[in-house]
Amino acid sequence: MDEQAENSIESVFREERGRLLASLVRRFGDLDLAEEVTSEAVEAALVHWPVDGVPAKPGAWLLTTARRKAVDRLRRDQAYAARLAVMQVDADRADPAPPTVDGELPDERLQLFFTCSHPALAEDDRIALTLRCLGGLTTPEVARAFLVPSATMAQRIVRAKKKIRQARIPFRTPSTEELPERLPGVLQVIYSVFTEGYAASSGPDLQRVDLAVEAIRLARILRALLPDEREIAGLLALMLLVHARRDARTDAGGGIVLLEDQDRGCWDQPMIEEGSDLVVVALTGGAPGPYGVQAAIAALHDEAADVESTDWPQICALYGVLLTLTPSPVVAVNRAVALAMRDGEEVGLAALEELAAEPKLADYHPYHLARAELLARMGRTDAAISAYRRALNLVGTEPERAYLERRLGEISD
Incomplete structure (x- = not known):
């Protein structure tokens, strides 16, 4: 298999994994089972796709394969199947599953966002579970991201899954009445990932660019799923406007370069433009939210030619x-x-x-x-x-x- 084909398949896996996992969790009500059969479906794809080519609807192919493997597994374990059946009844009552249209994989990642970020879970567990399930990182990768042993991170993820099972946390999108209370928790998880990427808590490097990029990707997904929520636009704007300065924040040796000394020509102008447009969205149509206000502050920094000409009065007001x-x-x-x-x-x-x-x-x-x-x-x-x-x-x-x-x-x- 040539490099281009490998990159194409990897891109498909990255795009489809979260959607696939969410659909399987919704269908079977168990994160462990969903992760296991997702991995098995990906392994099957790695065998067949290099020979047969990437299917026209790769998500549907993966979903069909994973569902078959899940059913086979449940047939072999009746006790496991009975436990899942009880959980599935609870889930169906809370949020009936939407139909699949024309073989397309339904996008149920929004439900997975709120499950992974449920307030009943500890903050560290929420972040770990979000990166594992929606970010698609392996447990060792999540552990490296937060500089803890793999065993420690595995315990956090297991603890979170156990809490979801024992508390019967529903796999569903909050109602319109619940959304204002629950959405900030989801945004906080994503922003916590970005913060660790922007300014690492420890280690040899000032930034963890991989984590910052992953947080931005998660925010893009969330914005696509909830396009009318202005604070999501605010969070995405804030992260883009700050991340646009990444290349100028350190010198060739990795040393810190203060804002006043940064080469602003190295800032990512397309990213700044996108972030600035999103600031307008975040601040239009009602009272501003905290992420929108922070994004407005970041935009003022990015728009200034230098520190001296920055609009400090407006920044103080914000x-x-x-x-x-x-x-x-x-x-x-x-x-x-x-x-x-x-x-x-x-x-x-x-x-x-x-x-x-x-x-x-x-x-x-x-x-x-x-x-x-x-x-x-x-x-x-x-x-x-x-x-x-x-x-x-x-x-x-x-x-x-x-x-x-x-x-x-x-x-x-």
């Missing part, structure tokens, strides 16, 4: 709006930095000092780094050194550590 929507000390830190850019270091530092007693910021290294930078600019060297050292004790990645050590050396000299 952070004020964001604080009313999601009161958070992290948002308050970002607003303080924006105030420093608009009104000067003393004003920004005063805003940061007002947050000094906030427990959530005690181990939040960006807070201490922001203080250190402002103190250094103001010539308060001893206090700046103390703040840099505090931040250095808290950072997780090597590029951040190298940057802080360099800054300490510069101001100490």
Whole structure:
């Protein structure tokens, strides 16, 4: 099989896997069974497709093959089949299965999004399950993404599946009345994946581009499934506008390049344009949501020719709006930095000092780094050194550590 054929088949698997898994979970009510027969169907495709060619409707081919394998398995295990039957009755009552039209694979990934992101599951378990089921990552790949042993990640995924079975969490899309309460949890899972990709919590690299790309892909799927939800547009816009700067955020050696020093010619302009268009969607038609507001802030950064010409007054105003929507000390830190850019270091530092007693910021290294930078600019060297050292004790990645050590050396000299 030539390389082009391999890439074509891999592309089909990546596109169809989540849809296939969702359809099987909906039909049989069990994630383990669905994953096993999905893998078996893919293995069968790897045998037949290189010889016979990729079928005209690859999703339908995979679904038919996987269903046959599931039925064979259930026939061999009557006790397992009986347990699944009870779960299927519950699922059918909650959300009757839609018919398959013209042999096309029904897109039930939206239901899988809400199952994987159910509030009854722990946050880490929700993220792991979403990446495993909707992202299509293997358990070892999910484990590597979050720098934990494969066995630990496997336990998280098993725990999440067990919780779904025991609590009989329904495989369904929330009703119109439930959606406002449940959708933020789904968006938070996707954004958590992106955040780890944008700024890794630990390891040798500042960014995990693979995770950021995967989060954007998941958000695109969710937007296609719920096109009228403006906060999905806001989240996708935010991630695109931030990810557009990825190539300029580090130098050739992987070291940190601050926003003010980045080569803006390296920013991804098509991605910025797409994100900016989505900001308009997110902010039109009603009160803004937190992701839409954050996306608007990111757009102002991306549209500016340099740091000095950035519209800092508008950014400060948007952070004020964001604080009313999601009161958070992290948002308050970002607003303080924006105030420093608009009104000067003393004003920004005063805003940061007002947050000094906030427990959530005690181990939040960006807070201490922001203080250190402002103190250094103001010539308060001893206090700046103390703040840099505090931040250095808290950072997780090597590029951040190298940057802080360099800054300490510069101001100490």
